Amino acid sequence: MWSEFLYEHGDILYMVVIGYFCLISLIAATVTVIDKLRAPDPSKRRVPENTLLLLSALGGSVAMYITMVMIRHKTRHSKFMLGIPIIILFQAVVLLYVSGVLG
Numbered sequence: 001m002w003s004e005f006l007y008e009h010g011d012i013l014y015m016v017v018i019g020y021f022c023l024i025s026l027i028a029a030t031v032t033v034i035d036k037l038r039a040p041d042p043s044k045r046r047v048p049e050n051t052l053l054l055l056s057a058l059g060g061s062v063a064m065y066i067t068m069v070m071i072r073h074k075t076r077h078s079k080f081m082l083g084i085p086i087i088i089l090f091q092a093v094v095l096l097y098v099s100g101v102l103g
Contacts, residue, residue: 021059028052028060029067036073053083061087 035047052074056064065084067073074080096102 024055024059025063028055028064031055032064032067032073033071036071039073049077049079052080053087056084056087059091061091 031047032052035052038044038046052064061084065088068075068080068084093102
């Protein structure tokens with residue numbers, strides 16, 4: 001049944017997945033920049049670190065990591081400089097498994 005669904009609707013599903021990752025990547029990069037802009041002013045509310053990590057885990061990890069390195073934000077925090085690449089690696093393994101390369 002699942003294979004029939006994929007055969008009939010694979011193109012639409014592919015576009016939805018690509019659209020999702022584009023959107024979550026844009027959101028992750030934007031939130032990272034917003035947090036960087038708020039950092040110098042202690043009176044402004046910062047984006048919680050857990051929110052940044054959640055956005056990364058939801059699919060925005062590559063965009064967030066690239067953004068953080070480009071704008072030099074959170075680059076001294078091992079939670080981000082090690083954590084996000086670990087999330088990227090995990091997501092890559094899942095993607096390879098789901099696509100059939102590892103399964």
